[in-house]
Amino acid sequence: xxxxxxxxxxxxxxxxxxARVIAPRSIAIVGxxxxxxxxxxxTLQNLAAFEGAVYPVNGKYKELAGRACYASLAExxxxxxxxxxxxxxxxxxxxARECARLGVGGIVVxxxxxxxxxxxxxxxxxxxxxxxxxxxGLRILGxxxxxxxxxLIGAHAGFAEFPPAGAPVRGTIGLxxxxxxxxxxxxxxxxxxxxxSHVLTAGNSCDVDVADHVSYLAEDDACRxxxxxxxGLADPSRLEQxxxxxxxxxxxxxxxxxxxxxxxxxxxMHHTGSIAGSDADYDALxxxxxxxxxxxxxxxxxxxxxLAKAPPPSARAAAVMSSSGGTAIMxxxxxxxxxxxxPQPEGRTLEEIxxxxxxxxxxxxxxxxxxxxxxxxxxxxxCAEAFLSDPRYGALVVPxxxxxxxPVLARLGELGxxxxxxxxxxxxxxxxxxxxxxxxxxxxxxAVFRSMDSCFFAxxxxxxx
Amino acid sequence: xxxxxxxxxxxxxxxxxxARVIAPRSIAIVGxxxxxxxxxxxTLQNLAAFEGAVYPVNGKYKELAGRACYASLAExxxxxxxxxxxxxxxxxxxxARECARLGVGGIVVxxxxxxxxxxxxxxxxxxxxxxxxxxxGLRILGxxxxxxxxxLIGAHAGFAEFPPAGAPVRGTIGLxxxxxxxxxxxxxxxxxxxxxSHVLTAGNSCDVDVADHVSYLAEDDACRxxxxxxxGLADPSRLEQxxxxxxxxxxxxxxxxxxxxxxxxxxxMHHTGSIAGSDADYDALxxxxxxxxxxxxxxxxxxxxxLAKAPPPSARAAAVMSSSGGTAIMxxxxxxxxxxxxPQPEGRTLEEIxxxxxxxxxxxxxxxxxxxxxxxxxxxxxCAEAFLSDPRYGALVVPxxxxxxxPVLARLGELGxxxxxxxxxxxxxxxxxxxxxxxxxxxxxxAVFRSMDSCFFAxxxxxxx
Numbered sequence: 020x021x022x023x024x025x026x027x028x029x030x031x032x033x034x035x036x037x038a039r040v041i042a043p044r045s046i047a048i049v050g051x052x053x054x055x056x057x058x059x060x061x062t063l064q065n066l067a068a069f070e071g072a073v074y075p076v077n078g079k080y081k082e083l084a085g086r087a088c089y090a091s092l093a094e095x096x097x098x099x100x101x102x103x104x105x106x107x108x109x110x111x112x113x114x115a116r117e118c119a120r121l122g123v124g125g126i127v128v129x130x131x132x133x134x135x136x137x138x139x140x141x142x143x144x145x146x147x148x149x150x151x152x153x154x155x156g157l158r159i160l161g162x163x164x165x166x167x168x169x170x171l172i173g174a175h176a177g178f179a180e181f182p183p184a185g186a187p188v189r190g191t192i193g194l195x196x197x198x199x200x201x202x203x204x205x206x207x208x209x210x211x212x213x214x215x216s217h218v219l220t221a222g223n224s225c226d227v228d229v230a231d232h233v234s235y236l237a238e239d240d241a242c243r244x245x246x247x248x249x250x251g252l253a254d255p256s257r258l259e260q261x262x263x264x265x266x267x268x269x270x271x272x273x274x275x276x277x278x279x280x281x282x283x284x285x286x287x288m289h290h291t292g293s294i295a296g297s298d299a300d301y302d303a304l305x306x307x308x309x310x311x312x313x314x315x316x317x318x319x320x321x322x323x324x325x326l327a328k329a330p331p332p333s334a335r336a337a338a339v340m341s342s343s344g345g346t347a348i349m350x351x352x353x354x355x356x357x358x359x360x361x362p363q364p365e366g367r368t369l370e371e372i373x374x375x376x377x378x379x380x381x382x383x384x385x386x387x388x389x390x391x392x393x394x395x396x397x398x399x400x401x402c403a404e405a406f407l408s409d410p411r412y413g414a415l416v417v418p419x420x421x422x423x424x425x426p427v428l429a430r431l432g433e434l435g436x437x438x439x440x441x442x443x444x445x446x447x448x449x450x451x452x453x454x455x456x457x458x459x460x461x462x463x464x465x466a467v468f469r470s471m472d473s474c475f476f477a478x479x480x481x482x483x484x
Numbered sequence: 485x486x487x488x489x490x491x492x493x494x495x496x497x498x499x500x501x502x503a504r505v506i507a508p509r510s511i512a513i514v515g516x517x518x519x520x521x522x523x524x525x526x527t528l529q530n531l532a533a534f535e536g537a538v539y540p541v542n543g544k545y546k547e548l549a550g551r552a553c554y555a556s557l558a559e560x561x562x563x564x565x566x567x568x569x570x571x572x573x574x575x576x577x578x579x580a581r582e583c584a585r586l587g588v589g590g591i592v593v594x595x596x597x598x599x600x601x602x603x604x605x606x607x608x609x610x611x612x613x614x615x616x617x618x619x620x621g622l623r624i625l626g627x628x629x630x631x632x633x634x635x636l637i638g639a640h641a642g643f644a645e646f647p648p649a650g651a652p653v654r655g656t657i658g659l660x661x662x663x664x665x666x667x668x669x670x671x672x673x674x675x676x677x678x679x680x681s682h683v684l685t686a687g688n689s690c691d692v693d694v695a696d697h698v699s700y701l702a703e704d705d706a707c708r709x710x711x712x713x714x715x716g717l718a719d720p721s722r723l724e725q726x727x728x729x730x731x732x733x734x735x736x737x738x739x740x741x742x743x744x745x746x747x748x749x750x751x752x753m754h755h756t757g758s759i760a761g762s763d764a765d766y767d768a769l770x771x772x773x774x775x776x777x778x779x780x781x782x783x784x785x786x787x788x789x790x791l792a793k794a795p796p797p798s799a800r801a802a803a804v805m806s807s808s809g810g811t812a813i814m815x816x817x818x819x820x821x822x823x824x825x826x827p828q829p830e831g832r833t834l835e836e837i838x839x840x841x842x843x844x845x846x847x848x849x850x851x852x853x854x855x856x857x858x859x860x861x862x863x864x865x866x867c868a869e870a871f872l873s874d875p876r877y878g879a880l881v882v883p884x885x886x887x888x889x890x891p892v893l894a895r896l897g898e899l900g901x902x903x904x905x906x907x908x909x910x911x912x913x914x915x916x917x918x919x920x921x922x923x924x925x926x927x928x929x930x931a932v933f934r935s936m937d938s939c940f941f942a943x944x945x946x947x948x949x
Contacts, residue, residue, distance in 0.1 A: 131844050135809075180886075182915065198810025200855065200885040201912065207887055208914035250813055277813040280820045289846045290809025315937045316814060320914050344600075344755025345663025345742060348715055349781060352748040361747070379596050381754040390665065420665040421645075422672055447666065449673035449785050450647065451916040451934075469916075472780045 031260040032158070032231040034238035040125025040158045040227075041219065041235055042169055043100030044071040046176055047092060047123075049114050050105035051075030051083050058129050058178040059105040060084070062166065065181065068173035074099060092117055100124040103166065103176050108132040111162065112147060119151055125158030125227075127176055133162045133223050134292025145225050145292070152226035163291060164222030165199025168206070171216055171241050181218060185209040189243070189463035190328035192320070193217040193236035195229050196248040197277075197291050201316070205248070208320045211452045212460030216242045221249070223291045230257035233272060237265035244270055244327035246319050247310075250277040251284075251293030255304055262308035271326040271484070272310045275319045276301055311480045318473040325466035325477050329441035334413035335482040336360040338406035339385035342393030346418035346447055346471075347385035353475040359482065361385065362411055371405035390420075396430045403431065407438040414478055418445045418471065422453025428462065435464035441481075442466070445474050496725040497623070497696040499703035505590025505623045505692075506684065506700055507634055508565030509536040511641055512557060512588075514579050515570035516540030516548050523594050523643040524570040525549075527631065530640035539564060557582055565589040568631065568641050573597040576627065577609070580616055590623030590692075592641055598627045598688050599757025610690050610757070617691035628756060629687030630664025633671070636681055636706050646683060650674040654708070654928035655793035657785070658682040658701035660694050661713040662742075662756050666781070670713070673785045676917045677925030681707045686714070688756045695722035698737060702730035709735055709792035711784050712775075715742040716749075716758030720769055727773035736791040736949070737775045740784045741766055776945050783938040790931035790942050794906035799878035800947040801825040802940075803871035804850035807858030811883035811912055811936075812850035818940040824947065826850065827876055836870035855885070861895045868896065872903040879943055883910045883936065887918025893927065900929035906946070907931070910939050 046066060052059035059077070063084050066073045073086055074095050080088040089095055092102065092114075102123050104114050108130040118126050133145035145162065152159045160167060166177020170184030179199055184206075191214040196202035202220040209215050216239065219232040229249045236242045245265060252258055265272050278287035278295035287295045305312045311326070313319050337359050341347040354361050361384045364372055373382040375398050381387035386406075392398035406412050417431060428444070435442035444459050446469045459467050468474035511531060517524035524542070528549050531538045538551055539560050545553040554560055557567065557579075567588050569579050573595040583591050598610035610627065617624045625632060631642020635649030644664055649671075656679040661667035667685040674680050681704065684697040694714045701707045710730060717723055730737050743752035743760035752760045770777045776791070778784050802824050806812040819826050826849045829837055838847040840863050846852035851871075857863035871877050882896060893909070900907035909924050911934045924932050933939035 136844075180888075196810070198808055200808030201810040201814075204811075204885045204887075204912040205914050207918060210887070210915040210918055213914070248810070250810070277810060277817060279817050282820055282826070283813050283817040286809070286813040286816045286846075286850060289848070289852065290813060315935060316912070317914075317935045317937075343663055343665030344751070345661065345666040345713070345715070346669075348742040348748050348751040348755060349666075351751045352742060352744045355745045355747055379601075381751075383754070385751060387754065420669045422669075422675070423645075447669040447781070449670050449678070449782075450675040453672060453675055470780060470782045472782075 031234045031257040032227060033264070034235050037125065037158050037227055037231060037235050039100040040160065041167065042172060043124065043174065045074065045097060045099040046071065046101045046103065046174065047074040047076050047095060047099040048103045048105055049076045049092065051077045051088065053080065053083055061178040062103050062105055062176065065175035065177060070172045092121055098122050101127065101176060103127045105129055112144070115148060115151055115159070119155035119157045123157060125160065127164065127166050128159060128161035129164065129166065129178060131163040133225070135163055135223060135290060137288065145223060148225045159226035161222040162225060164220050165203070167220060168218040179203045182207045182209045184216070185212055185214045186461060187241070188214045188461055190214060190324055191216040191241055192244045192246055192323045192327050193219070193239065193242040194246045195219045195232040195236065197221045197224065197229060197250055197293065198248065201248050205320055212457040213320060213324055228252060230261045233258065234261035234264045237261060237268045237270055244323045245272045246323035247272055247274040248277065248316065248319065250287040250291065251295045255296060255301065259304060259308050262310055266309055273319055273323040273326065274305060274310050274312050275316045276312065318470060321468050321473060322477045325441065325443065325468070326481065328463060328466050329481060330439050332413045332482055332484065333440060334411055336362050336412055337414045337416055337478055338412040339416045340402055340406060341385050341387050341418045342390050342420050344381070344387045346420055347381070347387045349471050350385050350416055350418055353471045357475040357479040359475050359478050364409065368405050368409040372402055375401035375405060394425065394427065396426050399427050400430055400434065403434050407434055407440055413482060414441045414443060416443045416445060416474060418447050420447050422448040422450040422455055424454045428455055428459050428465065432462040432464040443468060443474050443478065445471050496699045496722040497692065498729070499700050502590065502623050502692055502696060502700050504565040505625065506632065507637060508589065508639065510539065510562060510564040511536065511566045511568065511639065512539040512541050512560060512564040513568045513570055514541045514557065516542045516553065518545065518548055526643040527568050527570055527641065530642060530646065533638035535637045557586055563587050566592065566641060568592045570594055577612060580613060580624070584616055584620035584622040588622060590625065592629065592631050593624060593626035594629065594631065594643060596628040598690070600628055600688060600755060602753065610688060613690045624691035626687040627690060629685050630668070632685060633683040644668045647672045647674045649681070650677055650679045651926060653679045653926055655679060655789055656681040656706055657709045657711055657788045657792050658684070658704065658707035659711045660684045660697040660701065662686045662689065662694060662715055662758065663713065666713050670785055677922040678785060678789055689718070693717060695726045698723065699726035699729045702726065702733045702735055709788045710737045711788035712737055712739040713742065713781065713784065715752040715756065716760045720761060720766065724769060724773050727775055731774055738784055738788040738791065739770060739775050739777050740781045741777065783935060786933050786938060787942045790906065790908065790933070791946065793928060793931050794946060795904050797878045797947055797949065798905060799876055801827050801877055802879045802881055802943055803877040804881045805867055805871060806850050806852050806883045807855050807885050809846070809852045811885060812846070812852045814936050815850050815881055815883060818936045822940040822944040824940050824943050829874065833870050833874040837867055840866035840870065859890065859892065861891050864892050865895055865899065868899050872899055872905055878947060879906045879908060881908045881910060881939060883912050885912050887913040887915040887920055889919045893920055893924050893930065897927040897929040908933060908939050908943065910936050
């Protein structure tokens, strides 16, 4: 159990409070090692692309992985902004105290054996770290965390094998999780083109928790939307404060809450020692704070990316331009389910649509442009332009039936940019990362959904915002 | 609108009634052509791997794509089992009448312009095809269909670019859709290892409809489960008959129903001229018939594959072996949501689990074996074996956190086979087709889900069966 007394009596941290540790200019690794598979070596390797100074600390070596190695923190040429403590639990507290004494910006504690054990000793050890953080202004990430990645500066201050972040495009999202494994798995979306600015995993959160991470990202210019996964918070009101910071910055938060029932709560206690809290209370908090809750983790990243890429809504209804009748019907079903209006085209819009698609298509909303028109960039341009030019439509949904390389994808992106409206590409193919997927995902003006349901759910929240 | 009077007064076709057209030994293409992009040429190319005889028919050519070309159907060396009519709508009826006269097994009609137009002429033309089918025992697929693929014999009798079917493994599924585009997109699951025996797309269904296709697959030995997408049926009771045939054969049907509300029904009328019907009535039909309904199309294929691979349940509860606390919590949440029991291990099972994972893991259900144990094939074997040996557990769920090549996947498959229990691998990574995915999908003893939610939904239905 977290030390509620000390952990709850503060406001959420702002970017400036944690920037030294999350956006450091120098990182030291206490417990750096050359032993294959060791957390110290993996962290050192993960920092290969870091733009700042890296200081391995271990009395056993003069050099490690091509870098000068130091016998102690006190001997470093400068006080590091961030210190990764890759030591066994029994040595953590002494190292943390030294960091506090030296004026380090913040530390990352990998070790487990704290509140998540459920033991009195574990809880007490965690409470001492919390007290240290608060007394000395030393920010602590963890314990029981895999570390974090700030892809903007090449800082992977953790032992997990984080994937590359993807080429930055408009729509970069920040990812905040308690679980390191979930953070890693979700961040692998980068491999198919998702642009991820940060992966911040909080672990036991003796000091900095997911609310603080959200608040940090809200004030980070590169991050345009925030994806959050967590199981519990010592003080949920700090998440409300973080949400207010994000709102002020014009950024949306998408959350997946774990531990929704009593059995999940028991599992959460075993994981990070977190108090899951009442799900109804969290639901109310999400609503009050404008946090968009998703019910399935697999939709988290695509929803956050959509909100990161989409300009503010110019109208609260959608048009659907499909290449097949079947996907058009599915779009209508999901629009109805989630309460998204699909008004019928009229006047000049309707005339243009009729002129742009074959007579055996359906010149309505949803428009079945037919497979023939949908593979022809000129037909697509004309039909899409008809919908996008009509001020009644605030977004265009394009169910994309088959995975294949197509010049149409880039054309759609250009049209979205020209009209400043989001284009939602619903990837209907079960070749989930087949031809065209990477190109579409990297396009700053296309939001890719691999679910018609999540697309219309996201649109309903977008139009309501 | 379909001609209800003539279309409804029959029982569902059985395999023998349609085998000549769906499992033909010879296929003729009327309207075969060398014109790039023409339906005739694409069909001819799609038949390159067909094991039987292929007869292009077109008076303009002596030879087409390296095959002898015939001036008319009457001149063919044999009466073909299947004739693909790749002609404009105005020429279809005459060709169909000739097929009936010659004693052809069945025909595939690509042309549109029938009931889906909503016109009196379109409906009448479709009714004439229906009458022809019933009077002459000529089976008709379509009109307004993209054709079908019977991957067992290399017969792609259609103009769509169907992907390869994947290496056949235990768990081959048959796919039935009304929409050709949806059939194609879903069947691209073959590209990441799904094994698909048939893709049968019904279009306007003037004669053979999705119920008949389901019935056919129920009696096809290679197909072990059936995935169905449809918008409406002239006579829903035939789907009940087909479901009974499948039940008798020990095969499950998973269905995604399109056109669930009035607006969807309007779109369905524009698509295939189908009457969507009352969704409540269909829901009741699915329940009565043991058809498993999924609410999102993206879960259709993985659910069908799971049911195709899984042996009959030996117990009605699941165990979860996770590599992270976060995915363990998510599993509990989704088990609770869908009513899947996760009983705690006891006695020898519990002792074995404790002995197989690190002390900082969680020796319970869900078991957090930790990342350390989960990358070690011996730890995994011992922990998984403990759960699988316990007769209280009927399935093992393994949340798979990160996409990477791992010998653990094959080991898990072996254990599933040895204990004759399904292993559900929940692919938590957003690198959806990353390293390991193809290998897992092709493993006849692993069922891959890309959603924790769908996994437990499917398990709840599996345990209830």
